[in-house]
Amino acid sequence: MTGVSRVGIHGSLSPLGKELAARLLHLGSEVIVSDSAAEEISRLMPALLQHSTGRLIGGDPFNETGPLVIFSDSCGPVLAEKITESVSNRKMLVQPSHVLFDDSADAEDTCLIEIHDLIHPDAGENWSMTPFNQWYDDIFLSVTELKDFDEESHWVSWRDVVEALSILTLGGEILPSWLSICGRRTVSGMETKQQFQALLNRSLKVLRDDLEIDDLVKKTIVSDTENKAPSLQRPDLSRLHDALKASGNEDGWRPVHGLEVMMMEWIANRMERYSGVV
Secondary structure, three states: OOOOOEEEEEOOOOHHHHHHHHHHHHOOOEEEEOHHHHHHHHHHOHHHHHHOOOEEEEOOHHHOOOEEEEEOOOOOHHHHHHHHHOOOOEEEEEEEOOOOOOOOOOHHHEEEEEEOOEEOOOOOOOOOOOOHHHHHHHHHOOOOOOOOOOOOEOOEEHHHHHHHHHHHHHOOOOOOOEEEEOOOOOEOHHHHHHHHHHHHHHHHHHHOOOOOHHHHOOOOOOOOOOOOOOOOOOOOOHHHHHHHHHOOOOOOOOOOOOHHHHHHHHHHHHHHHOOOOO
C-alpha cells in the first residue's frame, strides 16, 4: 500500500463505513467525513481517536482530490451527480449486490464494488440479507422447525471486506470499473441453517448453565459443498483477487474468517444487545 494520507468517506455511519474509517485511522490516514458524521464517530470511538496515528476531519469528502469511498444502499441521481462531479482521483462506490448502480454517474472513473452475502452483526437487511434474525427468534421461542433457507451462499465476514477495501483504497493502482466481493466457499442453505442452530443452541445452554460434556464436542455438519467446485452462482472473484495483488497484497483475495466464527460473532452481539431478554 502507498502512503496515501487523506481519504474521503461518504456514508461513514453505515456499518462498513464506520469500520473502514476506523481501519484507515488505525493505519495513520486522515479521514474526511461530513461534520455530523465526524461528531458521531468521535462519540462512538473516543479511544481509537485518542490512540490512533490518523486524524478524523469534518468536511466535504467529495472535495478531496485523494481517494473517495462511497457507501450507499440506494445510489440515486443526486448521489450519482455528486460522484461524477467529485474532484477525487480515485472513486469507489460500495453497494450491496441487490442495489442497482445509477448509470447517470460517470462509471469510467468510478469502481463499483458489489458486496454479496455479508455477515455483519450490526447491519440491517439492506446490507446483510441473512436469515439469522428469524432463526434466532424461532430458536429462542423453542420453535421446533426453523424456516428453510434454500439459497446457496458465499458468506463473507465484514472484517475481511473492510481489510480488502482498505488495501484497495490505499493501493494507488488503477482499479477496474467493477468488482465483486464475497466468500470463496459455496455453502448450501441447509448447512447454513444447521451451523447456526447448533451454535445458538450451545450458546443458550451456556447461559442457562445447562452445558454438558457432549456439547463441547464439535459436531460435524454434513455438507454436500465441502469439496464441491464453486457454484456458477458465485460472483467472479478474479478481478478482486488481481486488484488486491496489484495493490500490494501478495495473497490477493484470501478471506480468513470462517462461517462458524462469523456466526458466533453475530450471535454474541445479539445476545449482548438483548441480554435482559435472554
